[in-house]
Amino acid sequence: MKISARNTLKGKVVSVEKGATTAHVKIEVADGTVITASITNESVDSLGLTVGGQAYAVVKASDVMIAVD
Amino acid sequence: MKISARNTLKGKVVSVEKGATTAHVKIEVADGTVITASITNESVDSLGLTVGGQAYAVVKASDVMIAVD
Amino acid sequence: MKISARNTLKGKVVSVEKGATTAHVKIEVADGTVITASITNESVDSLGLTVGGQAYAVVKASDVMIAVD
Amino acid sequence: MKISARNTLKGKVVSVEKGATTAHVKIEVADGTVITASITNESVDSLGLTVGGQAYAVVKASDVMIAVD
Amino acid sequence: MKISARNTLKGKVVSVEKGATTAHVKIEVADGTVITASITNESVDSLGLTVGGQAYAVVKASDVMIAVD
Amino acid sequence: MKISARNTLKGKVVSVEKGATTAHVKIEVADGTVITASITNESVDSLGLTVGGQAYAVVKASDVMIAVD
Numbered sequence: 001m002k003i004s005a006r007n008t009l010k011g012k013v014v015s016v017e018k019g020a021t022t023a024h025v026k027i028e029v030a031d032g033t034v035i036t037a038s039i040t041n042e043s044v045d046s047l048g049l050t051v052g053g054q055a056y057a058v059v060k061a062s063d064v065m066i067a068v069d
Numbered sequence: 070m071k072i073s074a075r076n077t078l079k080g081k082v083v084s085v086e087k088g089a090t091t092a093h094v095k096i097e098v099a100d101g102t103v104i105t106a107s108i109t110n111e112s113v114d115s116l117g118l119t120v121g122g123q124a125y126a127v128v129k130a131s132d133v134m135i136a137v138d
Numbered sequence: 139m140k141i142s143a144r145n146t147l148k149g150k151v152v153s154v155e156k157g158a159t160t161a162h163v164k165i166e167v168a169d170g171t172v173i174t175a176s177i178t179n180e181s182v183d184s185l186g187l188t189v190g191g192q193a194y195a196v197v198k199a200s201d202v203m204i205a206v207d
Numbered sequence: 208m209k210i211s212a213r214n215t216l217k218g219k220v221v222s223v224e225k226g227a228t229t230a231h232v233k234i235e236v237a238d239g240t241v242i243t244a245s246i247t248n249e250s251v252d253s254l255g256l257t258v259g260g261q262a263y264a265v266v267k268a269s270d271v272m273i274a275v276d
Numbered sequence: 277m278k279i280s281a282r283n284t285l286k287g288k289v290v291s292v293e294k295g296a297t298t299a300h301v302k303i304e305v306a307d308g309t310v311i312t313a314s315i316t317n318e319s320v321d322s323l324g325l326t327v328g329g330q331a332y333a334v335v336k337a338s339d340v341m342i343a344v345d
Numbered sequence: 346m347k348i349s350a351r352n353t354l355k356g357k358v359v360s361v362e363k364g365a366t367t368a369h370v371k372i373e374v375a376d377g378t379v380i381t382a383s384i385t386n387e388s389v390d391s392l393g394l395t396v397g398g399q400a401y402a403v404v405k406a407s408d409v410m411i412a413v414d
Contacts, residue, residue, distance in 0.1 A: 001139050003196060004181035004273040006105040008136070019366030021226030022245070024385060025135055030099045036075040037133035038367070038385060040199055040231060040245060043142035047137050056136040058141060061178055062269045062407045063132035064106035066094055066349040067077070067125040068116050070346050072403060073342040073388035088159030090295030091314070093178060107160070107178060109300060109314060109406055112349035127348060130385055131200045131338045135142040144243040146274070157297030162316060163273055168237045174213040175271035176298070176316060185275050194274040200338045201270035202244035204232055204280040205215070205263040206254050208277050210334060211319035211411040228364030229383070247337055247369060247383060250280035265279060268316055269407045282381040284412070301411055306375045312351040313409035323413050332412040339408035340382035342370055343353070343401040344392050 007059040013051050027057050076128040082120050094118055096126050144199040151191045165195050214266040220258050234264050282337040289329045301325055303333050352404040358396050370394055372402050
């Protein structure tokens with residue numbers, strides 16, 4: 001499946017923390033750069049996400065903000 | 070200002086394309102890794118974004134999805 | 139690629155309207171049920187979206203609201 | 208109240224799972240097509256959502272992605 | 277229609293700027309406090325939004341970030 | 346840091362409710378007007394949010410919908 005979301009960053013799962021319904025998954029996409037995703041516990045199971053596995057962080061362009069110092 | 074959004078990636082603006090109301094800004098956050106943001110033209114002006122300038126891509130954790138091959 | 143987004147609705151592209159930077163794509167996912175997506179023109183080209191083609195509307199669970207009468 | 212969100216799918220609540228703060232509500236919008244929404248527990252109570260009740264899944268166009276095989 | 281989105285701010289439309297596909301609508305929700313919404317041109321027409329009219333800004337809780345100085 | 350998000354409402358934290366992974370923070374931005382944000386517990390700690398403190402609700406324009414009666 002090819003998706004319209006413009007941003008896909010390949011990385012390694014470094015943390016999976018399940019809550020009651022919502023999980024936080026951290027993916028290291030470059031040395032020292034970690035992306036945090038808040039997804040459903042259901043998705044964690046469905047994708048079989050585990051620490052050490054390869055995964056992608058995917059973000060729609062309209063969900064990206066820009067900041068300057 | 071310190072923001073709750075969990076993801077902030079520092080980079081360099083490589084493209085600013087204004088549309089009628091919506092602009093697309095691309096930030097290179099690592100060699101070969103470019104993030105596309107869809108923001109208002111108004112924000113481009115307000116932040117003074119220009120190609121070559123330093124900027125951050127900012128994303129709320131609940132807007133990040135995870136994918137696997 | 140398998141994605142964490144919980145909602146994928148299969149349908150047929152019934153309209154592609156490109157703007158200056160942002161396109162509106164409509165997908166009929168059931169008889170009389172049309173989903174509108176606002177995506178980048180770039181994505182329309184990248185996915186090769188054209189009227190009559192098969193496509194999916196994909197939505198993250200945290201972007202779905204519920205309403206009652 | 209009439210809302211700008213372009214997508215409203217009528218259906219029947221098939222599941223309400225409350226977490227500590229966040230609930231997952233599933234709505235069957237067509238035979239075999241179930242939409243998952245991640246909303247606050249507070250909203251579940253405020254709308255009086257219960258399994259079997261009629262409800263709508265509402266999504267803003269800018270939160271819809273498109274995918275192709 | 278009653279919606280799960282937790283945030284509804286009543287105000288007066290102070291600006292409607294249509295682009296090629298995307299419009300920016302500004303609503304004054306308190307003296308000097310103006311909210312900007314990026315919605316489809318189609319929604320502007322469908323809701324009949326015009327400067328001076330009464331309207332609400334509606335935001336899902338998961339789309340609100342918090343910042344501190 | 347200056348951010349592209351068009352909407353920043355200054356207020357006072359009136360409630361912080363942590364869940365298993367996701368917290369709900371309420372900010373009173375005007376007399377009787379309370380904004381609810383759903384953010385990570387991690388952000389609550391990182392920003393040091395406590396009831397009575399000053400904070401801002403920040404929302405990207407593309408996450409604001411408009412409604413009319």
